[in-house]
Amino acid sequence: MLELAILGFLYGAPLHGYVLRRHIAALTGHVRPVAESTLYPAIKRLEKAGLLVRATEPGAVAAPRHVLRLTEDGGRELKRRLAEPAQREITDENHWFTLLAFLRHLEDPAAQAAVLRRRLAFLEEPASFFYDGDRPLRAEELDDPFRRGVLTIARATSRAELAWLRDTLASLDRAGR
Amino acid sequence: MLELAILGFLYGAPLHGYVLRRHIAALTGHVRPVAESTLYPAIKRLEKAGLLVRATEPGAVAAPRHVLRLTEDGGRELKRRLAEPAQREITDENHWFTLLAFLRHLEDPAAQAAVLRRRLAFLEEPASFFYDGDRPLRAEELDDPFRRGVLTIARATSRAELAWLRDTLASLDRAGR
DNA sequence: AGACAATACCTCGGTGACGATGTATGCCGT
DNA sequence: ACGGCATACATCGTCACCGAGGTATTGTCT
Numbered sequence: 292m293l294e295l296a297i298l299g300f301l302y303g304a305p306l307h308g309y310v311l312r313r314h315i316a317a318l319t320g321h322v323r324p325v326a327e328s329t330l331y332p333a334i335k336r337l338e339k340a341g342l343l344v345r346a347t348e349p350g351a352v353a354a355p356r357h358v359l360r361l362t363e364d365g366g367r368e369l370k371r372r373l374a375e376p377a378q379r380e381i382t383d384e385n386h387w388f389t390l391l392a393f394l395r396h397l398e399d400p401a402a403q404a405a406v407l408r409r410r411l412a413f414l415e416e417p418a419s420f421f422y423d424g425d426r427p428l429r430a431e432e433l434d435d436p437f438r439r440g441v442l443t444i445a446r447a448t449s450r451a452e453l454a455w456l457r458d459t460l461a462s463l464d465r466a467g468r
Numbered sequence: 469m470l471e472l473a474i475l476g477f478l479y480g481a482p483l484h485g486y487v488l489r490r491h492i493a494a495l496t497g498h499v500r501p502v503a504e505s506t507l508y509p510a511i512k513r514l515e516k517a518g519l520l521v522r523a524t525e526p527g528a529v530a531a532p533r534h535v536l537r538l539t540e541d542g543g544r545e546l547k548r549r550l551a552e553p554a555q556r557e558i559t560d561e562n563h564w565f566t567l568l569a570f571l572r573h574l575e576d577p578a579a580q581a582a583v584l585r586r587r588l589a590f591l592e593e594p595a596s597f598f599y600d601g602d603r604p605l606r607a608e609e610l611d612d613p614f615r616r617g618v619l620t621i622a623r624a625t626s627r628a629e630l631a632w633l634r635d636t637l638a639s640l641d642r643a644g645r
Numbered sequence: 646a647g648a649c650a651a652t653a654c655c656t657c658g659g660t661g662a663c664g665a666t667g668t669a670t671g672c673c674g675t
Numbered sequence: 676a677c678g679g680c681a682t683a684c685a686t687c688g689t690c691a692c693c694g695a696g697g698t699a700t701t702g703t704c705t
Binding site: 317318319321322323379382383384385388391392394395403416418419420421422435436437438440441443444445446447448450451452455456459462 | 494495496498499500556559560561562565568569571572580593595596597598599612613614615617618620621622623624625627628629632633636639
Binding site: 307308309312327328331332352353354355356357 | 651652653654655656657
C-alpha cells in the first residue's frame with residue numbers, strides 16, 4: 292500500500308522524500324499515519340529494486356534533498372500493481388482507496404474497468420460481519436446497537452460504492468468503444 | 469486489532485482456537501483475512517501475558533483442542549482496550565468496526581458514549597484525501613473519476629455514520645440518566 | 646544571542662504479520 | 676483400501692512497520 296502510494300505520487304512528477312511524505316500524509320494520514328521510519332526504508336527498497344533513482348540537490352531551505360524519480364521499470368511496476376492488484380487491495384478499503392487514487396495512471400479504460408469489476412464482484416458477494424451459523428445477519432436482526440451500527444454503515448458505504456461503480460463502468464465502457 | 473477480537477470473542481464464552489479462528493474470519497475475514505500463523509502466536513502472547521488460560525480437551529472430531537478462557541486480568545484488559553482505544557482504533561475503519569463489535573462488553577453507557585464521541589470528533593474534522601495546498605478538495609472539483617469515487621464513497625459513509633452516531637449517543641444519554 | 650520550529654534525512658531494536666510447511670486424527674465417498 | 680477433506684494445532688524465516696532517537700541546516704520569534 293505504501294509502496295503503491297510512493298510509485299503513484301512519483302509517476303510523472305519527481306519529488307523529494309519530505310514532500311512525498313506530506314503527500315502521503317494528506318492521502319491516508321488522517322486514517323492511517325505513516326511513520327518516517329517506514330517511508331525512508333520503503334524508498335530504499337524501491338531504489339534497490341531499480342524502480343526509482345535518487346539525485347541529490349542542494350536543499351532549498353535546509354538540508355540537501357534527495358529528489359526521487361521513477362525509472363522505466365518503476366513506471367511499469369506501478370502499472371502492473373494497478374492492473375493486477377492482490378486480493379487484499381480489492382477487499383480492504385484502505386488499500387482500495389489508495390489504488391483508486393492512482394488508477395488514472397493505468398490509462399487504458401478497459402484495464403481500469405477490469406479492476407473496478409473485481410471490486411464490484413467482491414461487493415456483490417453476500418457478506419456480513421455477523422452470522423447465525425452460516426446465515427449472514429441483517430442490521431434489523433441485531434439487538435446490539437453497536438453491531439447494528441457496523442452493518443448500517445457498511446450497507447450505506449456499499450450502496451454508494453455500487454452506484455458509483457456502475458456509473459463509472461458505464462462511462463468507461465462508452466470510452467472504450 | 470486481532471488481540472482485541474480474541475479478547476472480545478472469549479469474553480464470557482470459552483472457545484478453542486479453531487472455532488475462534490472461524491469467528492474472526494466471519495467478522496473481518498472478507499475484508500482482511502487472518503492467517504493461522506498469525507492467530508496462534510497471538511493466542512500465545514495473550515496467554516504469556518496472563519490474559520487467558522488454556523485447557524486441553526480431547527477433540528470432538530479430531531486432534532485435542534485447547535479451550536481458551538479469559539482470566540480476570542483478560543476481562544479487565546478487554547474493557548481497558550475498549551474504553552481507552554489508541555487513536556488508530558478510532559480513525560481506521562477496520563479497527564473501529566472491530567471495536568464496535570465488542571463495545572457492548574463495556575456495559576457502562578457513559579463509557580460507551582465517550583468512545584463514540586471520540587469517533588464523532590474525528591469524523592467532524594474537515595478532512596479529505598486530496599488537497600489543493602491546504603484546502604481539502606470536494607468530489608465536484610476533481611476531474612479524475614476514480615478520485616471522485618473515493619470522495620463520494622467516503623462522504624456517503626461519513627453521513628451514514630454521523631447519523632448513526634448521533635442517534636446512538638442520544639439513546640445512550642437517555643439510558644445514562 | 647538563544648530558543649524553537651520547520652526542513653530534510655537516517656539508523657536501530659523490537660514486534661506483529663505472513664506464507665510455507667509440518668503433524669495428527671476422524672469422516673466420507675468411491 | 677485409500678485419497679481427500681475438515682478438524683486442530685504448531686514452527687520457521689522473512690519482512691514491513693513502528694517508536695525512539697540522532698544529525699544537520701535555515702528561518703523566526705523574543
